[in-house]
């Protein structure tokens with residue numbers, strides 16, 4: 001299976017152990033919702049995020065007291081999770097951003113808190129000296145009425161003038177349409193001025209549950225399938241670790257995550273020849289850990305083989321209680337009982353050298 005989405009070219013930006021940009025996987029990030037001064041509680045949440053698959057975690061840093069707390073948190077993360085990057089999220093004070101350079105792997109700033117002049121240049125110099133990346137994060141609600149893209153470009157130009165290239169940019173909104181259009185415009189503006197900076201994607205205030213997941217998937221997914229976006233955050237109300245599987249599912253749906261099998265299925269209809277949802281769950285359980293392949297579960301041979309044209313393997317209803325297995329478009333085992341079908345599919349994948357035991 002090949003990746004279906006060509007990425008917009010960007011430079012690489014190093015965020016501690018994680019590198020983002022078009023030469024690298026789209027990185028999933030999240031943000032703690034603890035009081036940063038509660039070092040233990042924050043670190044526990046980071047542990048849960050890491051376990052879920054998050055490799056960039058953002059921690060809120062409203063003042064100098066939190067800078068010291070973050071220093072301890074970063075030390076713990078570097079010791080226990082050397083593959084995880086920590087980002088300091090600065091709300092108001094440029095002095096806090098300056099203090100964070102060299103402590104965290106990336107500083108996220110809101111340009112609304114800068115004059116755009118000397119104070120920002122001082123941060124660039126400090127970050128350059130300490131190998132700290134910056135995210136210029138513009139949110140729709142905090143531009144004071146200014147156009148988000150103009151705002152972001154103004155700060156990116158300062159980065160360019162001062163030869164600072166370790167910068168990621170985002171323009172976020174809670175309105176999905178505004179967010180998507182702004183990101184597209186930002187990319188056009190950057191490309192017109194030769195600025196291949198990586199883009200971070202997210203829909204703010206997405207909410208929770210199905211609504212929040214769909215809003216995020218629509219906004220982030222619309223851009224990812226166009227090849228835009230190098231890091232993403234699914235902002236959901238609730239435990240941050242719950243954001244990670246949603247982000248991973250979005251990446252997989254957009255053809256950008258090959259770490260797990262892509263398992264598709266028909267919706268079922270009057271022609272369906274077995275209990276589709278039960279079989280689908282079983283196939284996910286047995287084969288979900290196999291990265292890089294696509295398996296289709298189809299209820300009948302009337303439309304199944306035609307509809308699964310881009311799948312690597314097919315599990316297709318061949319008669320009442322009978323299943324045929326496909327490799328691509330070719331039938332390789334016919335009329336197996338359901339009991340025989342799963343072991344036969346395992347054997348087929350072993351023959352093809354793509355099976356591995358789940359860890």
Ligand code: SF4
Pocket residue numbers: 266267268269270271272273298299300301302303304307
């Ligand atoms: S593949 Fe067959 S069973 Fe599945 S929805 Fe299409 S016609 Fe119905």
